[in-house]
Amino acid sequence: MTEIKGRFGGFGGQFIPETLMNAVIELEEAYNKYKEDPEFVAELADLFNNYAGRPSNLYYAKHMTENLGGAKIYLKREDLNHTGSHKINNVLGQVLLAKKMGKTRIIAETGAGQHGVATATAAALMGLECEVYMGKHDTDRQALNVYRMELLGTKVHPVTSGTMTLKDAVNETLREWTKRIDDTHYVMGSVMGPHPFPTIVRDFQAVISKEIKEQMLEKEGKLPNAVIACVGGGSNAMGAFYNFIEDKAVRLIGCEAAGLGVDTKDTAATMATGSVGIFHGMKSYFCQDEYGQIAPVYSISAGLDYPGIGPEHAYLRDSGRAEYVPVTDDEAVEAFEYLSGIEGIIPAIESAHAISYAMKLAPTMSKDQIIVVNVSGRGDKDVAAIARYKGVEIYE
Amino acid sequence: MNNMTAQSYIDKAFSNGKAFIPFITCGDPDLETTEKLVYAMEKAGANLIELGIPFSDPVAEGPIIQEASERALKGGVTTDKIFDMVKRIREKSSVPLAFMTYANLLFTYGLDKFLLGCKELGICCVILPDIPFEEKGEMLDKFQEYGVKMISLIAPTSKDRISKIAAEAEGFVYCVSSMGVTGTRTEITTDVAAMVAGVKEVNDIPCAVGFGISNAETAAKMSKAADGVIVGSAIVKIVGAHGRDCIEPVCEFVRELKGAMEQE
Structure with a gap:
């Protein structure tokens, strides 16, 4: 380097x-x-501590864990912060x-x-x-x-x-x-x-992984096997990953917004579909055409609807330390409904991308393994849009 | 194949009094019009012509050039088509030409391919407003390999940075006259003469002033303070208003500004 x-x-x-x-x-x-x-x-x-409400809870999602039948799932509740997100x-x-x-x-x-x-x-x-x-x-x-x-x-x-x-x-x-x-x-x-x-x-968001580590050691006496977070620009993921970067046994997984799918034009999955470029002050991965014109991107989630990704994520990906997976609109909406119904927690549609991947990953892992999902925000803001996505005409 | 060096084009641009440097966005309204504008502006007194390669997200531009870039890209202009146009221009004209665009367009197109095109077609310099002094190492070796000048910019906020930027500058120095983005302004309050003096103290290199120069009076005033005057938005605005019929009104404007500069 x-x-x-x-x-x-x-x-x-x-x-x-x-x-x-x-x-x-x-x-x-x-x-x-x-x-x-x-x-x-x-x-x-x-x-x-006194204004934003930190530390945020690390909540053991018992029903989700039992329902998925694999790894133990903990949710880092950034949605409970003042203003509703990380x-x-x-x-x-x-x-x-x-x-x-x-x-x-x-x-x-x-x-x-x-x-x-x-x-x-x-x-x-x-x-x-x-x-x-x-x-x-x-x-x-x-x-x-x-x-x-x-x-x-x-x-x-x-x-x-x-x-x-x-x-x-x-x-x-x-x-x-x-x-x-x-x-x-x-x-x-x-x-x-x-x-x-x-x-x-990153430094201001790193409080997320600092707390996860302390809370995990207190509750389980060991580190998690995987930390999952959604990525647009990548701040909640960077915050959730940062203090685990040196703990090589902890898998770090970023979930990108695939929109209608990575094989369509209506996507915002920068790592899956983009290439290295220079834009918004940084060299990183971007969704762009062969001439370097920045591509219009799409996701149901306005917070992940960005054609680039932070440079440290680009480095974590290229160095093999973190992995990045695409999650579609449909999968995110399914996870949004799933978490609402099973744990009584309505996640932001952004965070639902991370929940979705946890739903896929947990059943492939054993019961003594642990996944932490960063619930970066609460979903109140998304309820009307999800209703419309499901064909129910509600406006705020 | 072009046999004039970048430096000889720059010498040509700055050797006949104060240089008048118009900017146009390639492909607005279409590349045929851009090509005609180059010939016509050369005849009207332009000493160096800046060809803007439109970028989807031009962060240093105000609304006039943003909209021109959008029109050009909607019309299907690409870097390849612009190189083809320059090839046609070079069959008829040896007017000094520069490209103005953004780092990503060179980086993604391929630096070697882009700079080889510049070298072969006699594009003497490239102005990249998103490559400051600290980042020029990203591309400088390749520019030097192909003998194309990477233009350094200084701004009203540069202050103590001017001397280190100037010391390593090549071709000419682009003095940004005002805070903010490109666009027409009624007056310029920055002490441009002091910026230019700061450059000349460490490097005997031509200085051209740009950003916000939109009338004969300001052009004349700025030409007293520097070696050249760059006018973009005011011209692009005329192109936007007249479309394919912009040649005559643009030339009239170029003659007016060039004339005012010569009277000074």
Whole structure:
């Protein structure tokens, strides 16, 4: 592995306009200063524990385990965090950092609205001005989240360029950042973008695997055999994997959104169908054509509807440390209904992709083996869409 | 086969007073029109022409060039078709030409194939707004192998970075006049002369100013501060408004700006 700054193997980097370079350098310096600063660490721990509701439970899914008849299944309940997903971990870290840096305004992209709502929440809490960029297609689909952000005092900008979804929201937020840097921090929502974002977001999300490890040792006295998480950009998966990377016996499995299937055009499975490219500030895998034009992607899950994946995942895949599997819309919806019915937990449709693979894997494993599935978010936001998918016309 | 070196094209562009450098998006509205625009703008006084290879997600561009890129891609333009057009142009014209595009288009097309095409067709430089100083190592060896210049950009936020960027710059330096993305602006408030002076302190290399220059007055003012003026969105806007009939209005605009620069 060549050691270039901000690289994971050959992936990552800082492929951004010169206008932004001093901003990311300033961010890296500030992060390196504060990440070990006892006061910053204590403030963040306080926000995690007393505001976000950490540590999140590691729940033994007894009925699911018995029903599948194989490995013991534990669910890491990131859905129980404040704002309903793992996104709050990263956002509290970055907004606190921005505040320490003297920034007074934060901007962010959002797909389904989970990251936007989390950012708007942290901005309200810490008293910063906040603007969120969201594809027009998504503001229409997720009108409730738009209203939620507005309620929290955030201005939401519908993005009408390109495919009007998550990648276009990232484009527009990057453009906005080049216009106004001095007082503004870009709260990147996933383990993607230019260095140092993939590292910063991973570090703030790594609390997930830190807790899983402690909770697992307490409950079972041993590490799990597999950790499963869904991947779009890849932040909840990176958080769930990170503290297990050195524990080579633990299988790390990322579940990509295959949409209608990896053999169709309507997919967002970057690892299964993409190739290496340079986009959104990083070298990684992307869904693209032979000329390097970024492909429109599709998934039932707006949170996984992204044509790329974080660079550290690209490295974990190429080095053989983690595996990535595609899960279709149909499989995810089936898992969404399954977990709701069997454990009384309605998962986010994103997280349902991970549940689906656990349903396949568990029966192939023995009863003394353990799977941990990261339930990255709660599914309330998806209920109306799933109803429509099943042919029931309900609107929020 | 082309026998002029990249440097001789650049010398040609910057040797006759201040260089006027128009940008157009290839394939907007179609490649026939792009080809005609190249000949017509050369005649109207363009010293170096920037050909934009459209990218699906042009993060450094404002709405005007974003929309032009979208139109061009919808029309079916590809990197191969653009190389074919340049081949036709080179049968008739030796005007200095540069490509402006994004890193992924070179990376995915294949750096060797792309740069060989540039070398053979006399594309003297490539401007990649998403390759900053820190990342140019990704491609620099290949550029040097094929004798094509990778253009360095400096921005109003570059500050202490200007000297290290300038020291290693080749061809010319692209001075980004304003914060934000490409687009027309009513005025430019950055001290461009100071940016240019920062470059010249360490490297005697031509400096061209771009981003936001949209009228004769600004072009004239900027040409006093630098060796060349790059105008993109204002021209692409005329192309967008007139479609295939854009040749005459674009040329009129080019003559107006070039004329204003010469009077300075």
